[in-house]
Every structure is written in C-alpha cells, then in structure tokens.
Amino acid sequence: MLARRTRLLIGVPAGLLAGLAGLSVFLVVRNRPDREAPRIPGLGGPVTVALDDRGVPTVTAASTLDAVRVQGYLTARERMFQLELMRRMAGGELADSFGIRQTMAAGAIGFLLSTLWLVFSPVRRIRDFS
Numbered sequence: 784m785l786a787r788r789t790r791l792l793i794g795v796p797a798g799l800l801a802g803l804a805g806l807s808v809f810l811v812v813r814n815r816p817d818r819e820a821p822r823i824p825g826l827g828g829p830v831t832v833a834l835d836d837r838g839v840p841t842v843t844a845a846s847t848l849d850a851v852r853v854q855g856y857l858t859a860r861e862r863m864f865q866l867e868l869m870r871r872m873a874g875g876e877l878a879d880s881f882g883i884r885q886t887m888a889a890g891a892i893g894f895l896l897s898t899l900w901l902v903f904s905p906v907r908r909i910r911d912f913s
Contacts (some may be wrong), residue, residue: 826844826853
C-alpha cells in the first residue's frame with residue numbers, strides 16, 4: 784500500500800511536469816515567426832522581407848508606401864493580440880475582455896508602483912514633489 788502511494792506521489796507530478804514541458808515545446812514551436820515572405824496584392828514593386836536569427840524582419844521595398852504596407856501586414860500577423868489589447872485599453876473595453884477584477888488589480892498594481900516611484904525615486908525633483 785505504501786509503495787503504491789509513493790508511486791502515485793511521484794508519478795502524478797512527474798506526469799504533469801512532462802505534459803507541461805511537452806505543451807510548452809508545442810507552443811514555442813507553433814509560435815515561431817513565419818519565415819515566408821507575405822503575398823500582398825496591390826504592391827507597386829518587389830518587396831523583400833529578411834528575417835534575422837531572432838525573427839526580426841527587415842523590409843526592403845521600391846517605394847515607401849509598399850514598405851509601410853508590408854510592415855503593417857507583418858505587425859498585424861505577429862502582434863495581433865497585443866494590438867487588440869491596446870485597442871481595448873484605449874477604448875475602455877478591457878474590463879469586458881478580462882473581467883473587472885483583473886482590471887482593478889492591474890490598476891492597483893500600477894498605482895502602487897507609481898507611488899513607490901514617487902517616494903523612492905533616485906531623481907531629486909520627483910522625490911521632492913511627493
């Protein structure tokens with residue numbers, strides 16, 4: 784009986800840890816940047832997108848308008864979730880997405896951090912203001 788309980792106490796957390804590690808690897812591999820050049824209709828000339836080893840794109844285009852269009856496409860493709868959060872935050876709709884408690888907690892944390900910055904700031908003018 785004791786050996787079975789010990790196996791359960793070791794096996795269940797080990798299985799959960801292995802599953803979490805597998806899920807983490809899956810999510811990292813799935814979220815790697817797409818290395819293919821985007822196919823955007825309506826461009827005036829050839830556009831090349833070079834990605835470095837960290838996935839940072841460098842856009843080269845014949846015109847500024849084409850470069851901006853491709854850069855906008857890349858930004859939307861890679862950072863759509865961040866753009867959506869920023870849009871909701873600017874419009875005051877973030878509480879609808881995450882619930883009021885999370886938004887209040889984020890506001891409380893932000894208020895606490897700004898108060899700590901005012902009190903313990905290394906900049907004399909800010910410290911004297913408080």
